[in-house]
Amino acid sequence: MPEGHVTHRLAIGFTERLAGAPVRSTSPQGRFAEEAGEVDGHLLDAAEAYGKNLFVHFGDRAVHVHLGLAGKLAFVGDDGGGAARPITGAIRWRVENERGYADLRGPQACKLVDDAGIRSITDPLGPDPLREDADPEVGWARVRRSATPIGLLLMDQRISAGVGNIFRAEVLYRHRIDPMMQGRLLRRKEWDAIWTDLVGLMHDAVRKGRIDTVRPEHDPVAMGRAPRVDRHGGEVYVYRRADQACLVCATPVRTTTLGGRNLFWCPSCQRTSRRRVPAARG
DNA sequence: CCGGCATGGCAAA
């Protein structure tokens, strides 16, 4: 479930449902028991997202959550406290008040940290398209001098924090860029367009709780065909659509492994092989 | 029923 839009959505959910009052903090599974106990009964100030990291603030400390690949955090809100709150499966962290509760399962990280700990996590992060303080120049500075494929660079949290496998595949498709093209061959205008698009797509995903990237003119539903909504819940061009027809040109979508992750692209729409622009003289 | 896979990231080799 976890690209940046999920984390930001969770931060909003935490703040709306559980902030501003003391919470009960436990670890039914036990692996977070000691630290959960340290903030049990404490005031939950707010939750904040930075890329794929979630910080749940308690005074000068915070619980740092990173969902990783398998993690899930579910809110069960507004049960009024009267209903049973069953313990099913491995619940690393349960946070609750009289209104409702949240269960965290299978996170890659769940740890109580202080200010220095927070900084050590956020300092290396690049601009997050979902944050007001994001400076895309920081990402561009790395991209423009890198021989690494742009398909890998976009997954690099130092370049664009919060972007994951779906957004990387989809934004490259939308800009017709070959994922294997070296970062240094990307044009400034292209980076600007990619960044602006990420800001829009990711905010949209925060609002809707799903990733939709297909433009209206290519939308199967609008064109009278069946939706192709993926298990992740959104309507996409190429992500996890290997061998299926490209929505625009009908060429079979290709897939390969890049950096240990599955990459998807349309070999026809995404052809940006180009010569390196000669350096300006003088 | 069970193995593999997943929107991630780390360490080891």
Next chain:
DNA sequence: TTGCCCTGCCGGA
């Protein structure tokens, strides 16, 4: 580059 971790879900037997 590979393996491993976390957990739940899905597809194939």
